[in-house]
Amino acid sequence: MKILITGYKGMLGSDLVETLKNENKHDLILTDVENLDITNFNQVDKFLKKETPELIINVAAYTDVDGCETNRNLAFNVNSIGPKNLAIVSNEINAKILHISTDYVFSGDSLKPYHEDDETDPNSYYGETKLQAELFIKENTDNYFIIRTAWLYGFNGKNFVKTMLQLSKTNDKIMVVNDQHGSPTFTKDLSMAISEIIKTDKYGIYHVTNSDNCTWYEFAKEIFELANININIVPVTTEEYPTPAKRPSYSVLSNEKWENTGFKSLRSYKNALKNYMKIELETKHKD
Numbered sequence: 001m002k003i004l005i006t007g008y009k010g011m012l013g014s015d016l017v018e019t020l021k022n023e024n025k026h027d028l029i030l031t032d033v034e035n036l037d038i039t040n041f042n043q044v045d046k047f048l049k050k051e052t053p054e055l056i057i058n059v060a061a062y063t064d065v066d067g068c069e070t071n072r073n074l075a076f077n078v079n080s081i082g083p084k085n086l087a088i089v090s091n092e093i094n095a096k097i098l099h100i101s102t103d104y105v106f107s108g109d110s111l112k113p114y115h116e117d118d119e120t121d122p123n124s125y126y127g128e129t130k131l132q133a134e135l136f137i138k139e140n141t142d143n144y145f146i147i148r149t150a151w152l153y154g155f156n157g158k159n160f161v162k163t164m165l166q167l168s169k170t171n172d173k174i175m176v177v178n179d180q181h182g183s184p185t186f187t188k189d190l191s192m193a194i195s196e197i198i199k200t201d202k203y204g205i206y207h208v209t210n211s212d213n214c215t216w217y218e219f220a221k222e223i224f225e226l227a228n229i230n231i232n233i234v235p236v237t238t239e240e241y242p243t244p245a246k247r248p249s250y251s252v253l254s255n256e257k258w259e260n261t262g263f264k265s266l267r268s269y270k271n272a273l274k275n276y277m278k279i280e281l282e283t284k285h286k287d
């Protein structure tokens, strides 16, 4: 399949490219902001009509959740207008589009895992821009896959696992929030899920994360146990650790629809983390 990927240098993008390349059956057109700025409609229009991909995978985004609160124009342009541009042109050239969304479209006031059609009510500007993207895509094309995922970590780029390991080098005590619940998701596992759904015409919105859930504190505990690092981790509340953007306190996504549609459920976050850390720590050891 001829697939155009936006934002391919990012954390998910780089793992996705590797996964799709390994399948040896796709013609990949790799783009990032330098050669395809998704906020620029004329550029998107020209580029897509020249390349005529059968599928566009949009992993480009402005993902600095706190930064989105202050850089609102940038956030809206990249996270909402960009996907809108891609959806309009993909519809014109008869291509499918796969877009990545987030658990932050939900308020987090629930006590049970969110389903795809549950009410959205983002409490951050990042969440608002990501929700607007979903609406723009639905408005402009029928052949879309929207995958909402959460708490991503992968080899390329900043993530919570790397931050924890880094902090442990200079601190013997770390405070970690223990009242936000979610499902940490390995970008490699998500990439494999994406590679499955794009082979189908099972359009719509899906929730896709690694299974099981935890708080950031529980996740940090697991990370240090696997890394064999003895450190004092102190559970704190969101109130004690304020950030510019409000995060949902419970944003676990139910993967039931994904599984009921016939797709394989993703392994537990603990197994995925173990796999990721083995590779990450081995690579670091070699440096």
Ligand SMILES: NC(=O)c1ccc[n+]([C@@H]2O[C@H](COP(=O)([O-])OP(=O)(O)OC[C@H]3O[C@@H](n4cnc5c(N)ncnc54)[C@H](OP(=O)(O)O)[C@@H]3O)[C@@H](O)[C@H]2O)c1
Pocket (backbone or CB within 6 Å): 006, 007, 008, 009, 010, 011, 012, 013, 032, 033, 034, 036, 037, 038, 039, 058, 059, 060, 061, 062, 063, 078, 082, 100, 101, 102, 103, 130, 149, 150, 151, 152, 153, 157
């Ligand atoms: N990270 C998470 O925990 C998380 C959770 C749920 C959902 N998601 C979603 O998953 C997707 C991938 O996230 P990620 O963490 O892999 O993101 P990322 O590492 O920040 O990568 C995003 C990529 O998009 C590029 N980009 C930014 N502006 C662009 C533009 N105008 N045109 C084209 N490319 C542009 C970035 O380039 P520069 O680096 O040069 O700006 C970067 O290469 C996003 O849609 C995100 O909202 C992420």
